[in-house]
Amino acid sequence: MYRTAVVPVRLEGADRRRAFEVTHRAGLLYTALIAQNNEFYAANGRAPSQGEALGSVTDPDVLRMHAHTKIGVYTRLMENIGTALSNMSGDKVEGARLPWRAKQYMPVTFTAGYGWRITPAGRLSLSLGRADGRLLLPVPSVVDARTGQPVPCDAWGEIELCWDRDNRRWALHISYPTEWAVPVLDPAIVVGVDEGIINPMTLAVKTDDGYAVTVINGRAARAVKHRRNTSVAKVVRAKSRCRKGSRRWKKLDRAERRAKGKATTALRNIDHQVTRKAAKFVQAAGAGTITVGDVRGIEKNTRHTERKRAGRHQRRRLSQWSRGRQERYLGEKTSVALTHVDESYSSRTCPACLTRNHPTGRNYQCRACGFTCHRDAVGAINILNRATYGSYTRIDPTTRVRVTYLRATPLPQHSEAALSTAQMRATTATTGRVSQESEVPYPDQAAA
Numbered sequence: 001m002y003r004t005a006v007v008p009v010r011l012e013g014a015d016r017r018r019a020f021e022v023t024h025r026a027g028l029l030y031t032a033l034i035a036q037n038n039e040f041y042a043a044n045g046r047a048p049s050q051g052e053a054l055g056s057v058t059d060p061d062v063l064r065m066h067a068h069t070k071i072g073v074y075t076r077l078m079e080n081i082g083t084a085l086s087n088m089s090g091d092k093v094e095g096a097r098l099p100w101r102a103k104q105y106m107p108v109t110f111t112a113g114y115g116w117r118i119t120p121a122g123r124l125s126l127s128l129g130r131a132d133g134r135l136l137l138p139v140p141s142v143v144d145a146r147t148g149q150p151v152p153c154d155a156w157g158e159i160e161l162c163w164d165r166d167n168r169r170w171a172l173h174i175s176y177p178t179e180w181a182v183p184v185l186d187p188a189i190v191v192g193v194d195e196g197i198i199n200p201m202t203l204a205v206k207t208d209d210g211y212a213v214t215v216i217n218g219r220a221a222r223a224v225k226h227r228r229n230t231s232v233a234k235v236v237r238a239k240s241r242c243r244k245g246s247r248r249w250k251k252l253d254r255a256e257r258r259a260k261g262k263a264t265t266a267l268r269n270i271d272h273q274v275t276r277k278a279a280k281f282v283q284a285a286g287a288g289t290i291t292v293g294d295v296r297g298i299e300k301n302t303r304h305t306e307r308k309r310a311g312r313h314q315r316r317r318l319s320q321w322s323r324g325r326q327e328r329y330l331g332e333k334t335s336v337a338l339t340h341v342d343e344s345y346s347s348r349t350c351p352a353c354l355t356r357n358h359p360t361g362r363n364y365q366c367r368a369c370g371f372t373c374h375r376d377a378v379g380a381i382n383i384l385n386r387a388t389y390g391s392y393t394r395i396d397p398t399t400r401v402r403v404t405y406l407r408a409t410p411l412p413q414h415s416e417a418a419l420s421t422a423q424m425r426a427t428t429a430t431t432g433r434v435s436q437e438s439e440v441p442y443p444d445q446a447a448a
């Protein structure tokens with residue numbers, strides 16, 4: 001299995017122009033191959049081979065690129081044709097047809113050892129073919145999204161040079177293998193996960209003397225979303241006041257894409273940080289079972305439940321909540337398949353006496369027995385108990401609950417180089433370690 005790391009690169013002056021030229025030529029070659037493929041198929045009743053396809057293109061300017069890059073364009077067309085054929089026959093996707101659209105630009109591929117290599121001076125060289133020389137770039141750092149470990153250059157496979165339309169910058173898509181030593185995890189050890197909007201993941205596991213709970217705060221995501229929502233709304237309003245396609249409209253359209261692209265990158269990064277911390281918790285506990293409180297479909301239920309219909313802002317928060325992606329990342333980072341249990345009343349039921357309370361704020365206090373705890377910790381402990389025993393189960397009110405707070409930090413602005421490494425960046429000194437530890441009952445100060 002291969003994964004792909006996306007690394008932004010800065011290209012300037014002549015390099016930038018040459019990158020546009022080679023991706024433009026790749027688009028032209030692709031377009032030429034489409035036409036040639038259709039003719040060939042009509043005449044011979046089969047698809048052309050690589051040699052036949054590339055040999056039929058006569059315009060020398062279109063062919064001005066590395067031989068492996070040309071093969072990459074041919075391979076891409078064949079893959080697209082294969083997908084189109086299966087959509088047209090088996091899956092019967094409506095509107096499916098063979099590739100036909102002329103491409104102005106197309107990402108170009110560089111194979112390991114031929115298309116790209118590391119120079120003796122320690123630079124990344126992307127070969128553009130005999131006539132055009134090469135692009136020389138600083139060697140980017142690639143971090144395995146699953147382990148958080150840097151991936152050495154020797155392990156890299158194909159590199160793609162792509163224009164990121166949303167962020168309006170160049171990026172390298174670097175593929176690398178995923179094989180690595182999987183830590184030994186015991187399926188009998190269960191981690192319960194409570195998901196939420198303010199604290200995206202709260203994890204609980206049983207210890208010898210009680211429970212260990214880690215609350216991962218994702219407040220940074222809220223700020224990113226808020227910033228995006230307000231700036232996009234502003235641009236959309238301005239756009240609605242100008243003629244579609246006008247210069248001003250185009251300028252605003254670019255600004256909208258840029259704002260969205262930036263937010264997308266920042267949010268993905270926050271999800272990686274959250275799940276990296278969660279994966280560390282799971283691995284430190286040696287847990288081979290991860291059970292998540294099932295909140296799927298909660299958006300739909302906000303309209304008609306015993307609770308009041310959620311307000312406009314709460315509904316927007318719910319619809320922009322990326323828990324699906326966070327669950328996927330956590331599964332990928334731990335190699336453990338996540339299971340779900342019903343989480344109804346998990347954050348309301350008192351773990352000590354099973355009375356249902358209506359907690360306000362981030363604190364949980366039982367009005368029947370006086371048990372107090374962090375609200376999300378209550379949820380995670382209840383989910384853990386339901387996963388272990390099949391139902392919410394009383395815990396001894398004197399049980400020790402150790403709560404650790406961790407925080408996902410936002411990316412620094414204008415720091416493209418930091419993007420690839422930020423996910424393994426430690427959080428600030430005070431939040432990267434246990435910042436509060438207490439026994440039940442304890443006052444909750446850090447959650448505010």
Ligand SMILES: [Zn+2]
Pocket residue numbers: 350351352353354355366367368369370371
């Ligand atoms: Zn109670």
